[in-house]
Amino acid sequence: MALVSEQGELYCFGGVTLLELLRFYAELYVRLGKELKSLQNCLYMDEGKRQNLKPGEVVNPTFQTDWNGLVIPTLNYAKRSFEEIKLVVTAIHAGELLMAAERQSLTAADVRALHENMDRELSTHFFVGIAEGRKEAFCESRKGWEDIAQKFPRSIDDIEEMNKCLALCRYSAAVFHSLLVVEHGLVELGRILGVTDPKEGWDASCRKLEIIIEAGYKANTTSLDFNFLDQLNVCAQAMKLAWRNKVNHATGKIIVMSGGFAPHVAEDIIGVTRGFMRRLTEGLK
Numbered sequence: 006m007a008l009v010s011e012q013g014e015l016y017c018f019g020g021v022t023l024l025e026l027l028r029f030y031a032e033l034y035v036r037l038g039k040e041l042k043s044l045q046n047c048l049y050m051d052e053g054k055r056q057n058l059k060p061g062e063v064v065n066p067t068f069q070t071d072w073n074g075l076v077i078p079t080l081n082y083a084k085r086s087f088e089e090i091k092l093v094v095t096a097i098h099a100g101e102l103l104m105a106a107e108r109q110s111l112t113a114a115d116v117r118a119l120h121e122n123m124d125r126e127l128s129t130h131f132f133v134g135i136a137e138g139r140k141e142a143f144c145e146s147r148k149g150w151e152d153i154a155q156k157f158p159r160s161i162d163d164i165e166e167m168n169k170c171l172a173l174c175r176y177s178a179a180v181f182h183s184l185l186v187v188e189h190g191l192v193e194l195g196r197i198l199g200v201t202d203p204k205e206g207w208d209a210s211c212r213k214l215e216i217i218i219e220a221g222y223k224a225n226t227t228s229l230d231f232n233f234l235d236q237l238n239v240c241a242q243a244m245k246l247a248w249r250n251k252v253n254h255a256t257g258k259i260i261v262m263s264g265g266f267a268p269h270v271a272e273d274i275i276g277v278t279r280g281f282m283r284r285l286t287e288g289l290k
Contacts, residue, residue, distance in 0.1 A: 049113035143172035160189035176271035214238040
């Protein structure tokens, strides 16, 4: 799961330089709720026993509240958890109750108020769920791309953004970043091929590849195998025609030139991107 502000500040969705999403685990909230409810019931039962004491009667030690073994550790755990998941006000509240617990003056009503405060503060956040099948793409966004990232370190940011956008169902953004990943490879290839165009990237490298292939293998003066270049040319030209020319960017914003990309299409494009970049990685060793 992932957390973004209720005001819509861009912790997620689409840009190239997004802040890392805060991670939210639903099971932690469930566990905290159970712990606080259990503690509340324990204190309530103890308070009931004390209220029902007859004159001169003392509470059976077996039923006394375990402040050091139960109450204080539970509140410490709750406070740390609230801090971890950025429930700031509730964490402060838990700290105040800890001081009351150390004085053994904590009541069941205090714990109930803490639980209610957690629910209240939780309602101020907006939560976006990530499907289980996409969790790895978001949490381990370089996985499966390590060799490419090592060969083309400038592609790392776009590899991560590509996979995170896919996990968040921002398919056009994922395709945009996948094409930038390819462009990092083509820029490096263009330098090896002797591209002189001042604007490096897709167009310059693709034009150079076409010229080399049209001239034939006997005219190849590069340090790279002609068959390898022929394979790259076929793939690059196909990607350029099918996808790259449908995506452009103006004033820093992604513009899809002919409609959006369906989920399976985005996944296919990312798969082709990885295959192309791996072939490029191997061929440029």
